[in-house]
Amino acid sequence: MQQLVQGIHRFQREQFSQDKKLFETLVDGQHPLALFITCSDSRIDPNRLTQTKPGELFIQRTAGNIIPPYGAVLGGEAATIEYAVAALKVRDIIVCGHSHCGAMAGLLTPESVESMPAVRAYLQHAEATRRIVEENYSHLTDPAKRLTLTVEENVLVQLESLKTHPSVAAAVGRGDLKLHGWVYKFETGDVFTFDPDQNQFLPLRDVASPLSETQRTLPPI
Amino acid sequence: MQQLVQGIHRFQREQFSQDKKLFETLVDGQHPLALFITCSDSRIDPNRLTQTKPGELFIQRTAGNIIPPYGAVLGGEAATIEYAVAALKVRDIIVCGHSHCGAMAGLLTPESVESMPAVRAYLQHAEATRRIVEENYSHLTDPAKRLTLTVEENVLVQLESLKTHPSVAAAVGRGDLKLHGWVYKFETGDVFTFDPDQNQFLPLRDVASPLSETQRTLPPI
Amino acid sequence: MQQLVQGIHRFQREQFSQDKKLFETLVDGQHPLALFITCSDSRIDPNRLTQTKPGELFIQRTAGNIIPPYGAVLGGEAATIEYAVAALKVRDIIVCGHSHCGAMAGLLTPESVESMPAVRAYLQHAEATRRIVEENYSHLTDPAKRLTLTVEENVLVQLESLKTHPSVAAAVGRGDLKLHGWVYKFETGDVFTFDPDQNQFLPLRDVASPLSETQRTLPPI
Amino acid sequence: MQQLVQGIHRFQREQFSQDKKLFETLVDGQHPLALFITCSDSRIDPNRLTQTKPGELFIQRTAGNIIPPYGAVLGGEAATIEYAVAALKVRDIIVCGHSHCGAMAGLLTPESVESMPAVRAYLQHAEATRRIVEENYSHLTDPAKRLTLTVEENVLVQLESLKTHPSVAAAVGRGDLKLHGWVYKFETGDVFTFDPDQNQFLPLRDVASPLSETQRTLPPI
Amino acid sequence: MQQLVQGIHRFQREQFSQDKKLFETLVDGQHPLALFITCSDSRIDPNRLTQTKPGELFIQRTAGNIIPPYGAVLGGEAATIEYAVAALKVRDIIVCGHSHCGAMAGLLTPESVESMPAVRAYLQHAEATRRIVEENYSHLTDPAKRLTLTVEENVLVQLESLKTHPSVAAAVGRGDLKLHGWVYKFETGDVFTFDPDQNQFLPLRDVASPLSETQRTLPPI
Amino acid sequence: MQQLVQGIHRFQREQFSQDKKLFETLVDGQHPLALFITCSDSRIDPNRLTQTKPGELFIQRTAGNIIPPYGAVLGGEAATIEYAVAALKVRDIIVCGHSHCGAMAGLLTPESVESMPAVRAYLQHAEATRRIVEENYSHLTDPAKRLTLTVEENVLVQLESLKTHPSVAAAVGRGDLKLHGWVYKFETGDVFTFDPDQNQFLPLRDVASPLSETQRTLPPI
């Protein structure tokens, strides 16, 4: 705890002055570029990864970057998403899984979360992930590859779940919002994004993530 | 979106190499110092504020740093807290509110969230905050002061809620976990912590936050 | 009631003998072609519409052919879908809306369901439909056209919701299951199906409904 | 799927013309005789069984003709029942179980639905059925007879559950609504109805089902 | 508070000695005659009313003697009922409403509980009562008579709800448990019980309450 | 049942006349001294224990004197507490556990409540109690002492839970309400209250229970 308090004091002494102007303009409100949804894992620092400054990323973090479908849980995820889309009008939502995710490991080995009833209950919102891996990839037995696949499939499952949120469905429908699925491999610094044309995760290129391209736009009426 | 992608490429080119060694040691698992619970607000960067490195802070972020009591919602908050305490054995949990919080503003002016049903539903977990402010502070009419008070009271309310989580109650009971209530005023860089002796929030000093001192320890049996 | 009892007696006297052989083979189990999800509306007769015999269609009917996302409600919809996919191994699911749907009319005029709290609560699972129509089609003011659009959009919304059900997600992923969105206009006998290429509902042709073509298949691993 | 599409085309070519007039009168609204609640089982065709035409039966179908008590699940069952009674003013509700019901078989052998969590959860609304069979009929060991008994008891249990729905309780109280419990044995074409005087299910006779006779009417005030 | 503490000391000094023997036999377990479900109202003392001694009445008390149907709320009511029936094997359950009940008054005037969201939510389990009174007794305008009728109807509604609890349904079915509906008019000391033959509440006579007589017994198999 | 009916008749003949005046004044409303929350156990008679008369104690009783945190269950506990605090303005709430509590015994031996799903579900609201005993008192193996400890810890856990109820939090904050934790040992007539200074349960002395002394009062603003 001492370390955190000393860190804050160092921040106040050494760094705040360079942010001061920026923070003053932010008193009147935030206009973030995107909603970034990722795991609570301590090895992820979304602002550092994307080199963003205060005011640029609205961030939601719970274990396993899980997004319960709309109506399933009137919890923080639904409220945070709705606030980002309907109040802050973000233009992009990124769902970012990561390598070595403990929540996804728990999904593959339920006995490891036996004594954690709240974790077990929450992982039910990744039941589609579990079922996809179990039913469709029984031939994939290497544990490391199986975990990587689970992390990837879970990003796609949570994107489907995200689309059931009314504010998201409406904004995507009119072309005001794009959805992106990423996987961050922290030990190499790589970020992968799902490419629907090639049907796999590929290294993030210098283009907008293509997933949203398959989104339906407003029909002519 | 382009800015985020370019930021990642800059991170990969310019900064990853200096973190590389650290990240490699983190492949085997995380051992964070604390669970840091704060709002999704884009103006907060917990790692920068506390000058912590990857692996040091387990972070939970949803709108309004709200923590539904145990059993109220089988959502991400309960799972993330349980995982941090029971699996990662963090020794401290910080609940950190902040100045100009949009969620708390929504609590004071329900009509502003009328068209956001998920936000409205989630704010029911801050109903105690709302009721405390309405019933006990009717004399406080200045909107800015009223919002500041609401942010502070909400931190205390959510700490009470946090104590209902079984893993937290058990770890606090045996002295393995301390709970801290903070308010971050981003426009000045100040951090305040609740001091039960003086019954108010005071600037964070270079000591462990005193709130936990009133915690009950194991009775002699 | 007399009419129903007399109808049954007529069925027993005049029609059962011709079904008898078929029913005897069905004693050992059912192997339906598809799961047909439609409204409870009395003007729809799925077996007559599709000219199917006993044993061919597994049928789910509740008001408004609404499908709560997985986890939202542990009700009959989730169980029926799971049973159809995981136990009966159906190869197709059709979500079929219809013209003049009272549930969709209730969605557009909430005051009309004011005194029906269970209906009002259930329509929350069509909140995405309502929001899409309200936010994206404010220019469409003709009530009849607005209801038709609502019926169509609701079919697409419920298809998204259907994809969050784990058994569905897994079976679609491996190519064992296709999803179809239909609208039945009972007063003309027409059936429309959504064509993603043309981005609109078109008369059902003598081909498999194309919606599933955009489904992702198993990636090569 | 081809078969269904071809069936629709046959319906449009060969049968729609004879229904055309009827369907045109139904454009203005439906006035069904009854709400018919039965299982999703493909071997049941309620319209054919009762020889009813479009517009005559409002039909609710989910696995096992289960009706969660009011408030237990804000799902399709409660909304459909409320709409039928409060908006359409049906005068009769029939709960119709059937022979060889897979859902009831699953209730007796929980291990058979082990991998279907949504089915398992839904069957909790037939827990009274399970408990009645287990506690009161331990002497009945023949599997076929045990399944038949379970189907019958479940109809009675779901009728009790139906009475907890406010719109039903109010309409039954003033004599505007009658409730009927049926079992359909599809392989013989027989329909049985519960006779409270004889305390057993008897073949449906040409009279109104007697179950409602025990309903309480308005006391004189 | 002082009064309560002093009352306890008086009990300890003056009365405990006469109960001592009884309490000692009760250390090994309780075998209550009945489960008594009534309102939390301070004007009701079930033990004094029935002249029962410690060990004789298992007592459940929440506002309005409301019993949510099984599955509606996994709260104290369901657990207490199940424990009484399945573990303690009580032979009778009494649901006892009372005159001047504040909860029932709140049901008739929803605006009076506007600022009490938990009360409002709980009264949804008496929605059938409200609907019966509103729809079937619009001619009854005298407020006192209307409240009396509401208390009576609510007892009958909660008895229906009680029957959905599996342990109750099973025990009633085999004749091991009887259900009774009472109304206690504290200002006169009268107790009324529902007589199904006369279709009204009548003064409690020196016979077993007749309501259960209409219960179905085990059919001959 | 006969015994209860005869008891009522004895009450009416022999005792009601002495309460008559009191009951008449209570027709206009109740003004109880306190809300008394205790177990449904038949061996507890709160009015006799505290020597209180009708109108003095508002009483909530469900199995195990469990109080689900606010929002966890919209059941009778939340409504009863809110009504007592917000409508009746009680000044004290007592949570009173007791010796030989069957619910707490069930918490320690889950297999004993295996066939009681509603009891099992409700005990989840005492999961913090279970976890505290299991994790922090593994050295305490004597079953009787372990049950006593569980009863005591559960009172403290439920007090924490009680504080999450908004009406309670607000009233405690302004000094209008005090909370008390008691354990009643019926076989000796002793009542114990938690003393935070000595960190243990001590015999109830002739002073207000000290637990509330640690409550936070309104800060100076």
Ligand SMILES: [Zn+2]
């Ligand atoms: Zn993770």
Ligand SMILES: [Zn+2]
């Ligand atoms: Zn905020």
Ligand SMILES: [Zn+2]
């Ligand atoms: Zn419809």
Ligand SMILES: [Zn+2]
């Ligand atoms: Zn069936």
Ligand SMILES: [Zn+2]
């Ligand atoms: Zn009352």
Ligand SMILES: [Zn+2]
């Ligand atoms: Zn007890």
